Amino acid sequence: MKRKISGALFVSIVAGSTIALSPYPASAQIGGIVHDPRNYAQNILTAARTLEQINNQIRMLQNQTVSLLNEAKNLAALPTSTLAELESQVDRTRGLLGEAERIAFDVKDIEAAFEGRYKSSALAAPNAALVAKAEARWMDSVAAFEDAMKVQAAIVGNLGGTRASISALVTASQSASGALQAAQAGNQLLALQSQQLGDLAAALAAQGRAQALEAARSAAIEAEARERFRRFRGKN
Incomplete structure:
Protein backbone atom coordinates (compact mmCIF):
# COMPACT_ATOMS: atom_id res chain seq x y z
CA MET A 1 0.00 0.00 0.00
CA LYS A 2 2.79 2.43 0.86
CA ARG A 3 4.54 1.56 -2.44
CA LYS A 4 1.38 2.43 -4.47
CA ILE A 5 0.99 5.76 -2.72
CA SER A 6 4.64 6.58 -3.27
CA GLY A 7 4.39 5.71 -7.01
CA ALA A 8 1.32 7.88 -7.51
CA LEU A 9 3.01 10.78 -5.72
CA PHE A 10 6.09 10.43 -7.95
CA VAL A 11 3.97 10.48 -11.12
CA SER A 12 2.20 13.63 -9.89
CA ILE A 13 5.51 15.37 -9.15
CA VAL A 14 6.94 14.50 -12.59
CA ALA A 15 3.81 15.69 -14.38
CA GLY A 16 3.89 18.96 -12.46
CA SER A 17 7.54 19.48 -13.26
CA THR A 18 6.88 18.86 -16.95
CA ILE A 19 4.15 21.50 -17.04
CA ALA A 20 6.35 24.01 -15.22
CA LEU A 21 9.29 23.49 -17.63
CA SER A 22 7.14 23.76 -20.80
CA PRO A 23 7.76 27.02 -22.77
CA TYR A 24 4.06 27.52 -23.36
CA PRO A 25 1.49 26.86 -20.65
CA ALA A 26 -1.20 24.39 -21.41
CA SER A 27 -4.52 25.52 -22.85
CA ALA A 28 -6.99 26.79 -20.31
CA GLN A 29 -10.69 27.32 -20.39
CA ILE A 30 -11.82 30.59 -18.85
CA GLY A 31 -15.50 31.49 -18.83
CA GLY A 32 -16.27 29.01 -21.57
CA ILE A 33 -13.50 30.41 -23.89
CA VAL A 34 -10.52 28.21 -24.67
CA HIS A 35 -7.21 30.20 -24.44
CA ASP A 36 -4.21 28.67 -26.16
CA PRO A 37 -1.04 30.61 -25.19
CA ARG A 38 1.03 29.03 -27.96
CA ASN A 39 -1.45 30.12 -30.66
CA TYR A 40 -1.67 33.59 -29.10
CA ALA A 41 2.12 34.02 -29.17
CA GLN A 42 2.27 32.85 -32.77
CA ASN A 43 -0.42 35.36 -33.77
CA ILE A 44 1.46 38.18 -32.09
CA LEU A 45 4.68 37.22 -33.91
CA THR A 46 2.84 37.08 -37.25
CA ALA A 47 1.29 40.50 -36.64
CA ALA A 48 4.68 41.99 -35.77
CA ARG A 49 6.22 40.63 -38.98
CA THR A 50 3.31 41.93 -41.03
CA LEU A 51 3.67 45.37 -39.46
CA GLU A 52 7.39 45.38 -40.27
CA GLN A 53 6.66 44.51 -43.91
CA ILE A 54 4.13 47.34 -44.11
CA ASN A 55 6.66 49.79 -42.66
CA ASN A 56 9.24 48.63 -45.21
CA GLN A 57 6.77 49.20 -48.05
CA ILE A 58 5.96 52.67 -46.70
CA ARG A 59 9.65 53.58 -46.60
CA MET A 60 10.11 52.26 -50.13
CA LEU A 61 7.18 54.35 -51.38
CA GLN A 62 8.61 57.40 -49.63
CA ASN A 63 11.99 56.87 -51.30
CA GLN A 64 10.31 56.46 -54.68
CA THR A 65 8.34 59.67 -54.13
CA VAL A 66 11.51 61.59 -53.28
CA SER A 67 13.21 60.15 -56.36
CA LEU A 68 10.31 61.16 -58.61
CA LEU A 69 10.29 64.66 -57.15
CA ASN A 70 14.02 64.99 -57.81
CA GLU A 71 13.57 63.78 -61.38
CA ALA A 72 10.74 66.25 -61.87
CA LYS A 73 12.99 69.08 -60.65
CA ASN A 74 15.82 67.97 -62.94
CA LEU A 75 13.46 67.88 -65.93
CA ALA A 76 11.78 71.22 -65.20
CA ALA A 77 12.47 73.84 -67.88
Missing part, protein backbone atom coordinates in the same frame (compact mmCIF):
# COMPACT_ATOMS: atom_id res chain seq x y z
CA LEU A 78 13.91 77.23 -67.06
CA PRO A 79 11.08 79.80 -66.91
CA THR A 80 13.40 82.62 -68.03
CA SER A 81 14.37 83.03 -71.69
CA THR A 82 16.40 85.86 -73.25
CA LEU A 83 16.46 84.34 -76.73
CA ALA A 84 14.04 86.86 -78.24
CA GLU A 85 16.05 89.81 -76.92
CA LEU A 86 19.33 88.32 -78.17
CA GLU A 87 17.89 87.68 -81.61
CA SER A 88 16.55 91.24 -81.73
CA GLN A 89 19.95 92.68 -80.88
CA VAL A 90 21.68 90.53 -83.50
CA ASP A 91 19.10 91.55 -86.11
CA ARG A 92 19.63 95.24 -85.35
CA THR A 93 23.39 94.94 -85.77
CA ARG A 94 23.06 92.91 -88.96
CA GLY A 95 20.53 95.39 -90.29
CA LEU A 96 22.96 98.27 -89.82
CA LEU A 97 25.72 96.34 -91.56
CA GLY A 98 23.33 95.63 -94.41
CA GLU A 99 22.52 99.34 -94.73
CA ALA A 100 26.15 100.22 -95.44
CA GLU A 101 26.16 103.04 -97.94
CA ARG A 102 28.29 103.48 -101.05
CA ILE A 103 30.52 100.40 -100.84
CA ALA A 104 28.65 97.64 -99.06
CA PHE A 105 29.98 94.46 -97.46
CA ASP A 106 29.81 92.61 -100.74
CA VAL A 107 32.76 91.29 -102.75
CA LYS A 108 31.32 92.22 -106.14
CA ASP A 109 30.41 95.74 -105.00
CA ILE A 110 33.91 96.25 -103.63
CA GLU A 111 35.55 95.01 -106.82
CA ALA A 112 33.37 97.24 -108.99
CA ALA A 113 33.96 100.32 -106.81
CA PHE A 114 37.73 99.88 -106.69
CA GLU A 115 37.94 99.22 -110.41
CA GLY A 116 36.08 102.43 -111.19
CA ARG A 117 37.42 104.82 -108.54
CA TYR A 118 40.61 103.54 -106.86
CA LYS A 119 42.77 101.53 -109.24
CA SER A 120 45.29 102.99 -111.68
CA SER A 121 42.98 102.29 -114.60
CA ALA A 122 40.69 105.03 -113.30
CA LEU A 123 43.51 107.58 -113.67
CA ALA A 124 43.27 107.48 -117.45
CA ALA A 125 40.03 109.48 -117.33
CA PRO A 126 39.89 113.16 -118.30
CA ASN A 127 40.48 115.83 -115.67
CA ALA A 128 36.80 116.39 -115.05
CA ALA A 129 36.33 112.67 -114.48
CA LEU A 130 39.30 112.63 -112.11
CA VAL A 131 37.64 115.32 -110.02
CA ALA A 132 34.37 113.34 -109.97
CA LYS A 133 36.17 110.16 -108.95
CA ALA A 134 38.05 111.97 -106.19
CA GLU A 135 34.78 113.30 -104.86
CA ALA A 136 33.29 109.80 -105.03
CA ARG A 137 36.20 108.42 -103.04
CA TRP A 138 35.75 111.12 -100.42
CA MET A 139 32.05 110.25 -100.18
CA ASP A 140 32.96 106.58 -99.80
CA SER A 141 35.16 107.37 -96.81
CA VAL A 142 32.62 109.66 -95.18
CA ALA A 143 29.84 107.09 -95.61
CA ALA A 144 32.05 104.33 -94.23
CA PHE A 145 32.91 106.30 -91.11
CA GLU A 146 29.23 107.16 -90.67
CA ASP A 147 28.28 103.48 -90.95
CA ALA A 148 30.95 102.54 -88.42
CA MET A 149 29.60 105.09 -85.95
CA LYS A 150 26.04 103.79 -86.46
CA VAL A 151 27.14 100.23 -85.70
CA GLN A 152 29.04 101.38 -82.63
CA ALA A 153 26.01 103.34 -81.43
CA ALA A 154 23.80 100.28 -81.84
CA ILE A 155 26.24 98.14 -79.88
CA VAL A 156 26.32 100.70 -77.09
CA GLY A 157 22.51 100.67 -77.15
CA ASN A 158 22.57 96.89 -76.78
CA LEU A 159 24.51 97.15 -73.54
CA GLY A 160 21.38 98.01 -71.55
CA GLY A 161 19.56 94.91 -72.77
CA THR A 162 22.68 92.84 -72.27
CA ARG A 163 22.96 93.93 -68.64
CA ALA A 164 19.30 93.10 -68.00
CA SER A 165 19.71 89.68 -69.63
CA ILE A 166 22.80 88.87 -67.57
CA SER A 167 21.03 89.84 -64.36
CA ALA A 168 17.98 87.72 -65.20
CA LEU A 169 20.03 84.70 -66.21
CA VAL A 170 22.32 84.82 -63.18
CA THR A 171 19.29 85.06 -60.88
CA ALA A 172 17.64 82.15 -62.69
CA SER A 173 20.82 80.10 -62.49
CA GLN A 174 21.20 80.69 -58.75
CA SER A 175 17.59 79.73 -58.09
CA ALA A 176 17.58 76.74 -60.47
CA SER A 177 15.83 73.75 -58.91
CA GLY A 178 17.26 71.07 -61.17
CA ALA A 179 20.01 70.13 -63.56
CA LEU A 180 18.03 71.07 -66.68
CA GLN A 181 17.30 74.58 -65.44
CA ALA A 182 20.95 75.13 -64.50
CA ALA A 183 22.08 73.84 -67.92
CA GLN A 184 19.59 76.04 -69.77
CA ALA A 185 20.69 79.10 -67.81
CA GLY A 186 24.30 78.30 -68.68
CA ASN A 187 23.42 77.86 -72.36
CA GLN A 188 21.66 81.22 -72.46
CA LEU A 189 24.65 82.90 -70.84
CA LEU A 190 26.83 81.37 -73.55
CA ALA A 191 24.41 82.64 -76.20
CA LEU A 192 24.61 86.10 -74.65
CA GLN A 193 28.39 85.92 -74.79
CA SER A 194 28.21 84.88 -78.45
CA GLN A 195 25.96 87.86 -79.17
CA GLN A 196 28.47 90.20 -77.55
CA LEU A 197 31.28 88.67 -79.59
CA GLY A 198 29.14 89.15 -82.70
CA ASP A 199 28.65 92.83 -81.84
CA LEU A 200 32.39 93.19 -81.33
CA ALA A 201 33.08 91.55 -84.71
CA ALA A 202 30.55 93.87 -86.37
CA ALA A 203 32.18 96.93 -84.83
CA LEU A 204 35.62 95.79 -85.94
CA ALA A 205 34.33 95.07 -89.44
CA ALA A 206 32.68 98.48 -89.76
CA GLN A 207 35.71 100.30 -88.36
CA GLY A 208 38.07 98.26 -90.53
CA ARG A 209 36.00 99.07 -93.61
CA ALA A 210 36.18 102.78 -92.88
CA GLN A 211 39.94 102.68 -92.28
CA ALA A 212 40.53 100.59 -95.39
CA LEU A 213 38.55 102.99 -97.58
CA GLU A 214 40.39 105.98 -96.11
CA ALA A 215 43.72 104.30 -96.76
CA ALA A 216 42.62 103.49 -100.30
CA ARG A 217 41.54 107.11 -100.81
CA SER A 218 44.91 108.37 -99.60
CA ALA A 219 46.69 106.04 -102.01
CA ALA A 220 44.41 107.12 -104.85
CA ILE A 221 45.04 110.80 -104.04
CA GLU A 222 48.78 110.20 -104.23
CA ALA A 223 48.48 108.35 -107.53
CA GLU A 224 46.18 111.02 -108.92
CA ALA A 225 48.61 113.76 -107.88
CA ARG A 226 51.40 112.05 -109.80
CA GLU A 227 49.14 111.72 -112.82
CA ARG A 228 48.17 115.37 -112.69
CA PHE A 229 51.82 116.37 -112.37
CA ARG A 230 52.71 114.18 -115.37
CA ARG A 231 49.97 115.82 -117.41
CA PHE A 232 51.10 119.25 -116.32
CA ARG A 233 54.67 118.54 -117.38
CA GLY A 234 53.47 117.14 -120.66
CA LYS A 235 51.80 120.40 -121.53
CA ASN A 236 54.92 122.46 -120.85
Whole structure:
Protein backbone atom coordinates (compact mmCIF):
# COMPACT_ATOMS: atom_id res chain seq x y z
CA MET A 1 0.00 0.00 0.00
CA LYS A 2 2.79 2.43 0.86
CA ARG A 3 4.54 1.56 -2.44
CA LYS A 4 1.38 2.43 -4.47
CA ILE A 5 0.99 5.76 -2.72
CA SER A 6 4.64 6.58 -3.27
CA GLY A 7 4.39 5.71 -7.01
CA ALA A 8 1.32 7.88 -7.51
CA LEU A 9 3.01 10.78 -5.72
CA PHE A 10 6.09 10.43 -7.95
CA VAL A 11 3.97 10.48 -11.12
CA SER A 12 2.20 13.63 -9.89
CA ILE A 13 5.51 15.37 -9.15
CA VAL A 14 6.94 14.50 -12.59
CA ALA A 15 3.81 15.69 -14.38
CA GLY A 16 3.89 18.96 -12.46
CA SER A 17 7.54 19.48 -13.26
CA THR A 18 6.88 18.86 -16.95
CA ILE A 19 4.15 21.50 -17.04
CA ALA A 20 6.35 24.01 -15.22
CA LEU A 21 9.29 23.49 -17.63
CA SER A 22 7.14 23.76 -20.80
CA PRO A 23 7.76 27.02 -22.77
CA TYR A 24 4.06 27.52 -23.36
CA PRO A 25 1.49 26.86 -20.65
CA ALA A 26 -1.20 24.39 -21.41
CA SER A 27 -4.52 25.52 -22.85
CA ALA A 28 -6.99 26.79 -20.31
CA GLN A 29 -10.69 27.32 -20.39
CA ILE A 30 -11.82 30.59 -18.85
CA GLY A 31 -15.50 31.49 -18.83
CA GLY A 32 -16.27 29.01 -21.57
CA ILE A 33 -13.50 30.41 -23.89
CA VAL A 34 -10.52 28.21 -24.67
CA HIS A 35 -7.21 30.20 -24.44
CA ASP A 36 -4.21 28.67 -26.16
CA PRO A 37 -1.04 30.61 -25.19
CA ARG A 38 1.03 29.03 -27.96
CA ASN A 39 -1.45 30.12 -30.66
CA TYR A 40 -1.67 33.59 -29.10
CA ALA A 41 2.12 34.02 -29.17
CA GLN A 42 2.27 32.85 -32.77
CA ASN A 43 -0.42 35.36 -33.77
CA ILE A 44 1.46 38.18 -32.09
CA LEU A 45 4.68 37.22 -33.91
CA THR A 46 2.84 37.08 -37.25
CA ALA A 47 1.29 40.50 -36.64
CA ALA A 48 4.68 41.99 -35.77
CA ARG A 49 6.22 40.63 -38.98
CA THR A 50 3.31 41.93 -41.03
CA LEU A 51 3.67 45.37 -39.46
CA GLU A 52 7.39 45.38 -40.27
CA GLN A 53 6.66 44.51 -43.91
CA ILE A 54 4.13 47.34 -44.11
CA ASN A 55 6.66 49.79 -42.66
CA ASN A 56 9.24 48.63 -45.21
CA GLN A 57 6.77 49.20 -48.05
CA ILE A 58 5.96 52.67 -46.70
CA ARG A 59 9.65 53.58 -46.60
CA MET A 60 10.11 52.26 -50.13
CA LEU A 61 7.18 54.35 -51.38
CA GLN A 62 8.61 57.40 -49.63
CA ASN A 63 11.99 56.87 -51.30
CA GLN A 64 10.31 56.46 -54.68
CA THR A 65 8.34 59.67 -54.13
CA VAL A 66 11.51 61.59 -53.28
CA SER A 67 13.21 60.15 -56.36
CA LEU A 68 10.31 61.16 -58.61
CA LEU A 69 10.29 64.66 -57.15
CA ASN A 70 14.02 64.99 -57.81
CA GLU A 71 13.57 63.78 -61.38
CA ALA A 72 10.74 66.25 -61.87
CA LYS A 73 12.99 69.08 -60.65
CA ASN A 74 15.82 67.97 -62.94
CA LEU A 75 13.46 67.88 -65.93
CA ALA A 76 11.78 71.22 -65.20
CA ALA A 77 12.47 73.84 -67.88
CA LEU A 78 13.91 77.23 -67.06
CA PRO A 79 11.08 79.80 -66.91
CA THR A 80 13.40 82.62 -68.03
CA SER A 81 14.37 83.03 -71.69
CA THR A 82 16.40 85.86 -73.25
CA LEU A 83 16.46 84.34 -76.73
CA ALA A 84 14.04 86.86 -78.24
CA GLU A 85 16.05 89.81 -76.92
CA LEU A 86 19.33 88.32 -78.17
CA GLU A 87 17.89 87.68 -81.61
CA SER A 88 16.55 91.24 -81.73
CA GLN A 89 19.95 92.68 -80.88
CA VAL A 90 21.68 90.53 -83.50
CA ASP A 91 19.10 91.55 -86.11
CA ARG A 92 19.63 95.24 -85.35
CA THR A 93 23.39 94.94 -85.77
CA ARG A 94 23.06 92.91 -88.96
CA GLY A 95 20.53 95.39 -90.29
CA LEU A 96 22.96 98.27 -89.82
CA LEU A 97 25.72 96.34 -91.56
CA GLY A 98 23.33 95.63 -94.41
CA GLU A 99 22.52 99.34 -94.73
CA ALA A 100 26.15 100.22 -95.44
CA GLU A 101 26.16 103.04 -97.94
CA ARG A 102 28.29 103.48 -101.05
CA ILE A 103 30.52 100.40 -100.84
CA ALA A 104 28.65 97.64 -99.06
CA PHE A 105 29.98 94.46 -97.46
CA ASP A 106 29.81 92.61 -100.74
CA VAL A 107 32.76 91.29 -102.75
CA LYS A 108 31.32 92.22 -106.14
CA ASP A 109 30.41 95.74 -105.00
CA ILE A 110 33.91 96.25 -103.63
CA GLU A 111 35.55 95.01 -106.82
CA ALA A 112 33.37 97.24 -108.99
CA ALA A 113 33.96 100.32 -106.81
CA PHE A 114 37.73 99.88 -106.69
CA GLU A 115 37.94 99.22 -110.41
CA GLY A 116 36.08 102.43 -111.19
CA ARG A 117 37.42 104.82 -108.54
CA TYR A 118 40.61 103.54 -106.86
CA LYS A 119 42.77 101.53 -109.24
CA SER A 120 45.29 102.99 -111.68
CA SER A 121 42.98 102.29 -114.60
CA ALA A 122 40.69 105.03 -113.30
CA LEU A 123 43.51 107.58 -113.67
CA ALA A 124 43.27 107.48 -117.45
CA ALA A 125 40.03 109.48 -117.33
CA PRO A 126 39.89 113.16 -118.30
CA ASN A 127 40.48 115.83 -115.67
CA ALA A 128 36.80 116.39 -115.05
CA ALA A 129 36.33 112.67 -114.48
CA LEU A 130 39.30 112.63 -112.11
CA VAL A 131 37.64 115.32 -110.02
CA ALA A 132 34.37 113.34 -109.97
CA LYS A 133 36.17 110.16 -108.95
CA ALA A 134 38.05 111.97 -106.19
CA GLU A 135 34.78 113.30 -104.86
CA ALA A 136 33.29 109.80 -105.03
CA ARG A 137 36.20 108.42 -103.04
CA TRP A 138 35.75 111.12 -100.42
CA MET A 139 32.05 110.25 -100.18
CA ASP A 140 32.96 106.58 -99.80
CA SER A 141 35.16 107.37 -96.81
CA VAL A 142 32.62 109.66 -95.18
CA ALA A 143 29.84 107.09 -95.61
CA ALA A 144 32.05 104.33 -94.23
CA PHE A 145 32.91 106.30 -91.11
CA GLU A 146 29.23 107.16 -90.67
CA ASP A 147 28.28 103.48 -90.95
CA ALA A 148 30.95 102.54 -88.42
CA MET A 149 29.60 105.09 -85.95
CA LYS A 150 26.04 103.79 -86.46
CA VAL A 151 27.14 100.23 -85.70
CA GLN A 152 29.04 101.38 -82.63
CA ALA A 153 26.01 103.34 -81.43
CA ALA A 154 23.80 100.28 -81.84
CA ILE A 155 26.24 98.14 -79.88
CA VAL A 156 26.32 100.70 -77.09
CA GLY A 157 22.51 100.67 -77.15
CA ASN A 158 22.57 96.89 -76.78
CA LEU A 159 24.51 97.15 -73.54
CA GLY A 160 21.38 98.01 -71.55
CA GLY A 161 19.56 94.91 -72.77
CA THR A 162 22.68 92.84 -72.27
CA ARG A 163 22.96 93.93 -68.64
CA ALA A 164 19.30 93.10 -68.00
CA SER A 165 19.71 89.68 -69.63
CA ILE A 166 22.80 88.87 -67.57
CA SER A 167 21.03 89.84 -64.36
CA ALA A 168 17.98 87.72 -65.20
CA LEU A 169 20.03 84.70 -66.21
CA VAL A 170 22.32 84.82 -63.18
CA THR A 171 19.29 85.06 -60.88
CA ALA A 172 17.64 82.15 -62.69
CA SER A 173 20.82 80.10 -62.49
CA GLN A 174 21.20 80.69 -58.75
CA SER A 175 17.59 79.73 -58.09
CA ALA A 176 17.58 76.74 -60.47
CA SER A 177 15.83 73.75 -58.91
CA GLY A 178 17.26 71.07 -61.17
CA ALA A 179 20.01 70.13 -63.56
CA LEU A 180 18.03 71.07 -66.68
CA GLN A 181 17.30 74.58 -65.44
CA ALA A 182 20.95 75.13 -64.50
CA ALA A 183 22.08 73.84 -67.92
CA GLN A 184 19.59 76.04 -69.77
CA ALA A 185 20.69 79.10 -67.81
CA GLY A 186 24.30 78.30 -68.68
CA ASN A 187 23.42 77.86 -72.36
CA GLN A 188 21.66 81.22 -72.46
CA LEU A 189 24.65 82.90 -70.84
CA LEU A 190 26.83 81.37 -73.55
CA ALA A 191 24.41 82.64 -76.20
CA LEU A 192 24.61 86.10 -74.65
CA GLN A 193 28.39 85.92 -74.79
CA SER A 194 28.21 84.88 -78.45
CA GLN A 195 25.96 87.86 -79.17
CA GLN A 196 28.47 90.20 -77.55
CA LEU A 197 31.28 88.67 -79.59
CA GLY A 198 29.14 89.15 -82.70
CA ASP A 199 28.65 92.83 -81.84
CA LEU A 200 32.39 93.19 -81.33
CA ALA A 201 33.08 91.55 -84.71
CA ALA A 202 30.55 93.87 -86.37
CA ALA A 203 32.18 96.93 -84.83
CA LEU A 204 35.62 95.79 -85.94
CA ALA A 205 34.33 95.07 -89.44
CA ALA A 206 32.68 98.48 -89.76
CA GLN A 207 35.71 100.30 -88.36
CA GLY A 208 38.07 98.26 -90.53
CA ARG A 209 36.00 99.07 -93.61
CA ALA A 210 36.18 102.78 -92.88
CA GLN A 211 39.94 102.68 -92.28
CA ALA A 212 40.53 100.59 -95.39
CA LEU A 213 38.55 102.99 -97.58
CA GLU A 214 40.39 105.98 -96.11
CA ALA A 215 43.72 104.30 -96.76
CA ALA A 216 42.62 103.49 -100.30
CA ARG A 217 41.54 107.11 -100.81
CA SER A 218 44.91 108.37 -99.60
CA ALA A 219 46.69 106.04 -102.01
CA ALA A 220 44.41 107.12 -104.85
CA ILE A 221 45.04 110.80 -104.04
CA GLU A 222 48.78 110.20 -104.23
CA ALA A 223 48.48 108.35 -107.53
CA GLU A 224 46.18 111.02 -108.92
CA ALA A 225 48.61 113.76 -107.88
CA ARG A 226 51.40 112.05 -109.80
CA GLU A 227 49.14 111.72 -112.82
CA ARG A 228 48.17 115.37 -112.69
CA PHE A 229 51.82 116.37 -112.37
CA ARG A 230 52.71 114.18 -115.37
CA ARG A 231 49.97 115.82 -117.41
CA PHE A 232 51.10 119.25 -116.32
CA ARG A 233 54.67 118.54 -117.38
CA GLY A 234 53.47 117.14 -120.66
CA LYS A 235 51.80 120.40 -121.53
CA ASN A 236 54.92 122.46 -120.85
